[in-house]
Amino acid sequence: MRAEPHYVDERSGASYPIDEPRWCGDDGAPLTVSALPGITPEQVDTGARSLWRYRAALPVRIDAPVSLGEGCTPLVEKDWGGGRVRFKLEWFSPTGSFKDRGTSVMISLLAQRGVREVIEDSSGNGAASVSAYCAAAGIRARILAPESTSPAKILQSRAYGADVQLVPGDRDATAAEALRQSAATYYASHNWHPFFLQGTKTLAYELWEDLGFTAPDAVVTVAGAGSTVLGCDLGFGELLAAGQIARRPRLLVAQPANCAPIHAAFHGESAAPAFAPTIAEGTAIREPVRLPEVVSAIRRSDGDMAAIPEDAIVAAVRELAAMGLYAEPTSATAAAAIDVFRARGAIRPGETTVVLLTGSGLKAATTMGALFTPEGTR
Numbered sequence: 001m002r003a004e005p006h007y008v009d010e011r012s013g014a015s016y017p018i019d020e021p022r023w024c025g026d027d028g029a030p031l032t033v034s035a036l037p038g039i040t041p042e043q044v045d046t047g048a049r050s051l052w053r054y055r056a057a058l059p060v061r062i063d064a065p066v067s068l069g070e071g072c073t074p075l076v077e078k079d080w081g082g083g084r085v086r087f088k089l090e091w092f093s094p095t096g097s098f099k100d101r102g103t104s105v106m107i108s109l110l111a112q113r114g115v116r117e118v119i120e121d122s123s124g125n126g127a128a129s130v131s132a133y134c135a136a137a138g139i140r141a142r143i144l145a146p147e148s149t150s151p152a153k154i155l156q157s158r159a160y161g162a163d164v165q166l167v168p169g170d171r172d173a174t175a176a177e178a179l180r181q182s183a184a185t186y187y188a189s190h191n192w193h194p195f196f197l198q199g200t201k202t203l204a205y206e207l208w209e210d211l212g213f214t215a216p217d218a219v220v221t222v223a224g225a226g227s228t229v230l231g232c233d234l235g236f237g238e239l240l241a242a243g244q245i246a247r248r249p250r251l252l253v254a255q256p257a258n259c260a261p262i263h264a265a266f267h268g269e270s271a272a273p274a275f276a277p278t279i280a281e282g283t284a285i286r287e288p289v290r291l292p293e294v295v296s297a298i299r300r301s302d303g304d305m306a307a308i309p310e311d312a313i314v315a316a317v318r319e320l321a322a323m324g325l326y327a328e329p330t331s332a333t334a335a336a337a338i339d340v341f342r343a344r345g346a347i348r349p350g351e352t353t354v355v356l357l358t359g360s361g362l363k364a365a366t367t368m369g370a371l372f373t374p375e376g377t378r
Helices: 051-057 099-112 125-137 151-159 171-181 194-200 202-210 227-241 261-266 291-300 310-322 329-336 338-344 361-372
Strands: 006-008 015-017 075-080 083-089 117-121 140-146 163-167 218-222 250-256 304-308 353-357
Touching: 051 099, 051 202, 083 338, 099 125, 099 194, 099 202, 099 227, 117 125, 117 171, 125 140, 125 151, 140 151, 140 171, 151 163, 151 361, 163 171, 194 202, 194 227, 202 227, 218 227, 218 329, 218 338, 227 250, 227 291, 250 261, 250 291, 250 329, 261 291, 261 304, 304 338, 310 329, 310 361, 329 338, 329 353, 329 361
Parallel strands: 083 353, 117 140, 140 163, 218 250, 218 353, 250 304
Antiparallel strands: 006 015, 075 083
């Protein structure tokens, strides 16, 4: 008999009841939800035009989902470098990024359990998403963001009514300040809360349904904290356990060369990686909370990683825009990696490759403006 769903600390083996209002283990380690059985096509609620069509795959029943219509994003086939790929346009999510998948499920759980105020730290997209869903749920949101965050992203959070505090220093300094303040307010971190990953895993289920209930051969994504990697690992792992797919897709993961700690760990580099500012601001996380778990997920899929230089990211932004796809630089990092993975043989002719475009160029208006002014396009 399968045990009831519960929280698991994969590093120590400790477990905790799923009805406890916790976001980490007693020793401060990140948690996930114990293995779930997956679902079949018959269990997809086709009457729901959102990720909640996959609610049967969640570990607890949510009676009143906090939904803004997230999920069911377009999958568009295009030519890239002489080969066909399918771009998953996650910026069609309500707040303009893939983060809405995880946030909808996380905030739905917290609202159901009576949480009335939360704190979140983010470089932009996560903040906007948590702010929006808290507004929809009637939950007060306090957002901590690096003072260098794009003004458009800060504006979006404030528009939803969140209390936004800008923190001096980098993304990691913001996370440290959020942890300090979480002693008094529930920490609804998209990087820490295990139910955020339960929402993100619906991306795997949606691709499975998009492709006629089959899995792609490879999924290309960008990683900062790695939630798309972990979500795909969870979702495709459940589909594999349910006998709905024959194998996991290869997870092919890109990071900007200027901030690539997961890439360094994956390739076994002993020296600490150097860090420099990157145009892909959403990935600028030096110490990802779930770094070993992300590395394990990529290896489990027989995947690979690539570190992308800044000029290649800029070129990908422009090439995507030239074909009608307005992706922010963080998101375009995945597209920039296509040629790298194709040259290595990780993307193969005749196979189905999906590239996740996680956020809209509207999220980085200042940066995009610099790239597409007459001076910036020289």
